[in-house]
Amino acid sequence: MSDTISQITTPVRLDYLHTANPLLARFLMGLQEERILGRVCSQCEKVYVPARATCPACCVPTGGDIEVQHTGVVTTFCVVNIPFEGQLIEPPYACAHVLLDGADVQIFHLVSGCDVGEVRMGMRVRAVWAPEGERPLSLESIRHFAPTGEPDALFENYREYL
């Protein structure tokens, strides 16, 4: 090692314990049964996925449970081409915001099952579930989203979510 130290590594590490609130717990357990649970705002009627107890826009408690579809639209995406420390998937791969049918917020997930170059805004996708018994209590219960082959959604139909 050189005697001149012109660069140092400064690790930042945080170990923490996350406790899911009852609604999030139900959402996570729902995933194990291939159900995607949301919650409706009692005022603006927007559907939050994962289910949350309050509407951040209206500052009121959300009302009833609602199950959203396993299909949706890629509203925006990026293709990861660069390897980095801690990477779990071999690049290139595509990450996308998926607006599930019936939901008003997007979830962040992988899009696979096609060439990364084919992933595009407006693409219709469907959840590909991990086999029963291999579903962790996380969004990884959905392996990825894959193209449905349906015609693309019109930009006007999802632009407000971008």
Next chain:
Amino acid sequence: VAAASGEVLTAEFVLEYAYKRSLGSVLTHFFSGLKARRIFGVRTPSNQVLVPPPEADPRTGVTCSEMVEVGQSGFVTGWSWEREPRQNHPLQEPFAWVLVKLDGADSALLHCLEVPGPDQVETGMRVRVQWVDTPVGSIRDIRCFVAEGR
């Protein structure tokens, strides 16, 4: 990894980044000094010696470049007791965080002091550096401070 215990779900998370930081000329001098078991500060235009060395005088913003070696002993200007050290803390037994004004310096360096208990720490006490066996150019080359005379 999540575990179910009744209705309450909890999961352990780790958030970790290993940032690489380029040091610039002043801190390169400081860290290279540590590797050689020497401590350097910087002299400001107002003739203060600051340790650890900033690249600019915090009072005037004028660039500092004159490196000055300071002593390896000094006195404690402030401290607090760490009862439950965490995994990434410099010592794994309870210790004191101390601000040490090294001999020849006008500012204090934050580091740890190895002492048996908080009743043996006081502001103004004399302390000295204890180096690790194999310095690599890190602030942790100073393993800790210890009370002078021990």
